[in-house]
Amino acid sequence: MRDSLVKRFESIVGKGNLFSEREVLYAYSYDAAVVPQTIPELVIRPMDPEAASKVIRVCNEEDIPITVRGSGTNLSGGAVPSPGGIVILTNALNRILELNEADLYAVVEPGVITAKFASLVESKGLFYPPDPGSQSVSTLGGNVAENAGGLRGLKYGVTKDYVMGLELFDAEGNPIKTGSRTVKCVTGYNLSGLITGSEGTLGFIYKIILKLLPYPRHRKAMVVYYDDVMKASITVSEIIGARILPCTLEFMDNFTIRAVEAYSKAGLPTDAAALLLIEVDGHPSQVEEDSLTIEALCRRNGALQIKVAGDQRERDRVWEARRGALSALAKLRPTVILEDATVPRSRIPDMVKEVQTIAKRHQLLIGTFGHAGDGNLHPTILTDKRDREEWKRVEKAIEEIFEAALALGGTLSGEHGIGIAKSKYLEKETNRYTLLYSQKIKRALDPKSIFNPGKVLYE
Amino acid sequence: MKSKLLSILESLRELDTQLIQCMRCGMCQAVCPVYQETGLETDVARGKLSLLDGLLREILKDPIKVKKRLERCLLCGSCQANCPSGVRAVEIFLRARTIVGLYLGIGPLERILLRGVISNPRIFNGFFKLFKIVSKLLFKEAHPSLGTSCSRIPLPVLKDRHIKFQTKPRETKRLRFNTTRPKGHTVAVFVGCVIDKIFPTIKDATLDILLYYGYDVFIPETQACCGIPALSSGDLKSFEALLNKNLEVFSEREFEFIVSSCPTCTWTIKEIWPMFSKNFTSFRDTDIQKLSNRAMDINQFLIANLDLNAIPYARNREDQIVTYHDPCHLRKSLKIWEEPRKLVRTCTNNRLIEMPFSDMCCGMGGTFNIKYYDMSSSIAKKKRDYFKATGANLLTTACPACMFQLHDIFSKNGDNIEILHTIELLSEAISCNGSTG
Ligand SMILES: Cc1cc2nc3c(=O)[nH]c(=O)nc-3n(C[C@H](O)[C@H](O)[C@H](O)COP(=O)(O)OP(=O)(O)OC[C@H]3O[C@@H](n4cnc5c(N)ncnc54)[C@H](O)[C@@H]3O)c2cc1C
Ligand code: SF4
Ligand code: SF4
Numbered sequence: 101m102r103d104s105l106v107k108r109f110e111s112i113v114g115k116g117n118l119f120s121e122r123e124v125l126y127a128y129s130y131d132a133a134v135v136p137q138t139i140p141e142l143v144i145r146p147m148d149p150e151a152a153s154k155v156i157r158v159c160n161e162e163d164i165p166i167t168v169r170g171s172g173t174n175l176s177g178g179a180v181p182s183p184g185g186i187v188i189l190t191n192a193l194n195r196i197l198e199l200n201e202a203d204l205y206a207v208v209e210p211g212v213i214t215a216k217f218a219s220l221v222e223s224k225g226l227f228y229p230p231d232p233g234s235q236s237v238s239t240l241g242g243n244v245a246e247n248a249g250g251l252r253g254l255k256y257g258v259t260k261d262y263v264m265g266l267e268l269f270d271a272e273g274n275p276i277k278t279g280s281r282t283v284k285c286v287t288g289y290n291l292s293g294l295i296t297g298s299e300g301t302l303g304f305i306y307k308i309i310l311k312l313l314p315y316p317r318h319r320k321a322m323v324v325y326y327d328d329v330m331k332a333s334i335t336v337s338e339i340i341g342a343r344i345l346p347c348t349l350e351f352m353d354n355f356t357i358r359a360v361e362a363y364s365k366a367g368l369p370t371d372a373a374a375l376l377l378i379e380v381d382g383h384p385s386q387v388e389e390d391s392l393t394i395e396a397l398c399r400r401n402g403a404l405q406i407k408v409a410g411d412q413r414e415r416d417r418v419w420e421a422r423r424g425a426l427s428a429l430a431k432l433r434p435t436v437i438l439e440d441a442t443v444p445r446s447r448i449p450d451m452v453k454e455v456q457t458i459a460k461r462h463q464l465l466i467g468t469f470g471h472a473g474d475g476n477l478h479p480t481i482l483t484d485k486r487d488r489e490e491w492k493r494v495e496k497a498i499e500e501i502f503e504a505a506l507a508l509g510g511t512l513s514g515e516h517g518i519g520i521a522k523s524k525y526l527e528k529e530t531n532r533y534t535l536l537y538s539q540k541i542k543r544a545l546d547p548k549s550i551f552n553p554g555k556v557l558y559e
Numbered sequence: 560m561k562s563k564l565l566s567i568l569e570s571l572r573e574l575d576t577q578l579i580q581c582m583r584c585g586m587c588q589a590v591c592p593v594y595q596e597t598g599l600e601t602d603v604a605r606g607k608l609s610l611l612d613g614l615l616r617e618i619l620k621d622p623i624k625v626k627k628r629l630e631r632c633l634l635c636g637s638c639q640a641n642c643p644s645g646v647r648a649v650e651i652f653l654r655a656r657t658i659v660g661l662y663l664g665i666g667p668l669e670r671i672l673l674r675g676v677i678s679n680p681r682i683f684n685g686f687f688k689l690f691k692i693v694s695k696l697l698f699k700e701a702h703p704s705l706g707t708s709c710s711r712i713p714l715p716v717l718k719d720r721h722i723k724f725q726t727k728p729r730e731t732k733r734l735r736f737n738t739t740r741p742k743g744h745t746v747a748v749f750v751g752c753v754i755d756k757i758f759p760t761i762k763d764a765t766l767d768i769l770l771y772y773g774y775d776v777f778i779p780e781t782q783a784c785c786g787i788p789a790l791s792s793g794d795l796k797s798f799e800a801l802l803n804k805n806l807e808v809f810s811e812r813e814f815e816f817i818v819s820s821c822p823t824c825t826w827t828i829k830e831i832w833p834m835f836s837k838n839f840t841s842f843r844d845t846d847i848q849k850l851s852n853r854a855m856d857i858n859q860f861l862i863a864n865l866d867l868n869a870i871p872y873a874r875n876r877e878d879q880i881v882t883y884h885d886p887c888h889l890r891k892s893l894k895i896w897e898e899p900r901k902l903v904r905t906c907t908n909n910r911l912i913e914m915p916f917s918d919m920c921c922g923m924g925g926t927f928n929i930k931y932y933d934m935s936s937s938i939a940k941k942k943r944d945y946f947k948a949t950g951a952n953l954l955t956t957a958c959p960a961c962m963f964q965l966h967d968i969f970s971k972n973g974d975n976i977e978i979l980h981t982i983e984l985l986s987e988a989i990s991c992n993g994s995t996g
Binding site for chain 1: 576579580582583584585586588589598599600601606609610613618619621624625628642643644645
């Protein structure tokens, strides 16, 4: 990058917030996805939104691609810099600007860490439900940009259901305001809806208004084992048929159960074909009643084993297996590919079967766990990216998993986003016109394509 | 330079299988104390591991710059304890430091300190005595009850440090031996430099307790440093010399256990010695294993072997509110956190109040404190805030290095606080029992 340009950025953010040493740049060349790395030209950390706006303006003038980065935990390569581009960090924009207990909303900057926010909110007796597995490190800006989900999707929805309004900079660095602090707002287009999940391709989010709920007064968890995935799936349908919406309804397949047991030696039944982790929350008497109904349903559907948590300690134990799923799988092989193909929830048994067939066909290790309540599965491929031959089979398997999900009426990605990892499959799920429509939006809003070019849309 | 780079690459390749374990998930960001200070990816384990990967793949070409980045690390093991993928980050960092150190040498100051002073117990002792004399001229008292000093004149290296020089011998009487346990069980004690030079009262307390419970104690006078400062500076040669010395002196007698009141020493003996023993030919792997297998933290040893129910609480501390700080190497590396708490509860009649994030690092990290004092202090400041949140006035912990760091931060703030090792507390409780001679 030209010296004069670097000087210009430096005059905006100050020397201490501009990084150009090769070692530092290299450490921003990746995110959590298994995709090729790209070393950025510069890394810039604005200390306030105004500085970010100025940096964006210069980039637009000079045709420099921008990749905004929260904590870099993206699983689809969206936070990997675009070639020739710079990275703008949001982690210095990390203030909670307002927490309004009367009107149940909060206003935050994008660099606030999800779990820190959630626990502050909780300390006021309020609730911010979206809880992606990465919440201890992910940023709220990253969550909005990815429309992150989590374990509570079925009952509480995902990040988009909590975004009341946004403020962002467009490609010229001008401030754009969408939504409001009110529950109802129909002023103009629903731009928040467009920006949420746009993966950093339509603007730089610098302020977020988030909806809050009262904290549920009571909750109860249980873990249930089955000898057949179908039985677990029927139980899920019947729970919902009984007009109960558990806040958590998680699934693990036999491969994952065995992996967890091998690692934790907690005494899980390794011959079980499926595990369901079910938690209900709400008013204490309702919770107790629902939990009894669910228990009965599980039994009627031939559950092998049911463990209901009586207190917090037991709850932790019940949750242990599910919490340990990813790390137990991750330890088996060096490379971990966490997919998130999603199907209508009644098709979970078919999808699990498909994944198993694919694993067998390509002789790969694939463990599947995920969110049974909303059909969002995480087939997790365990491999070693250094093994070229195996890698080819992995690529084939990924493609087949997508195809299977689409054939079952599902989607490519439930929550991890498209990024660079899945952009070439986008057209398959939708059609050419949809892609063109999206491209037109992108071109109109960001004519020079400075915001995260090459992500989401295959150009 | 070229050939050196090639040699470094060759050695680094051995780390490849370990490096590839990192799935770049970034979960270490949640726990890395350095990253939480700076928010810089190069400071978190994921970033450091990626730099090594970059070096290995020859995308990064300057090992010195990578080494500098790797040094911004407390070796606290928080990342490793929290890593879903089981990456042995601390081992990788230590190995990488020694590889770079081997081919590019170590810094001049480190060379003098590690090879000239620490590697040679006699010189180390002499050096320390001399230092104590000079320090009288240079320093003035800072916090009378904590017993810290600060520089009379502003000096760049010392900054605004409040230094704990050496604990005064305790006024309470030494313990009288209790003969409830038959003689014949021998326990070796690994003292460790920080206890020996700065907190000799912890050594006294450790000895007293072991003797009180009827153990024969073997404590070789010429035992050497455990070697971790040398290793973390990349100085494999000094590390080997120290290991040799220790193997020699501890082979003079038979014993069942080797206990230490310094968790970093215990961890080094238990995990780091065997980890590196294959690098050397001057001694046998099995000799190392023999020591490693017997190494125990003092808290762990006491809880495993003794009945503490007989001990009344330290009555002299009846009106104190007490909390406990988890030393990283004890909790995260050795996975010991119940035992010291049991001791504290026993000695305080169950008056232990947990502080928030008791397992958060204090920021000491050995040489880290010297190289990055401001960052180190800023981490310690958070610890102080959490301590303050409890309303406690007695802070217990089980590591002399943490204690050194905590003395600095609390003294600088003029806090009314006492800082004790769990073992000091226990020996007080026993003397309250009237068993003193
Ligand atoms: C172990 C693990 C578990 C995970 N579990 C889940 C899960 O359960 N559910 C789920 O949905 N995801 C999950 N993820 C994926 C990931 O954590 C989420 O996508 C998260 O929202 C990313 O947040 P981040 O702060 O790391 O953003 P980054 O990865 O830094 O960025 C993500 C994208 O958002 C853009 N972006 C970030 N901030 C802004 C901003 N202020 N303005 C505009 N664009 C911006 C970036 O350019 C990038 O395209 C998981 C990841 C890991 C590693
Ligand atoms: S937590 Fe472990 S696997 Fe994840 S980035 Fe850090 S070191 Fe790598
Ligand atoms: S050892 Fe501690 S300081 Fe070093 S990278 Fe890991 S968590 Fe950070």
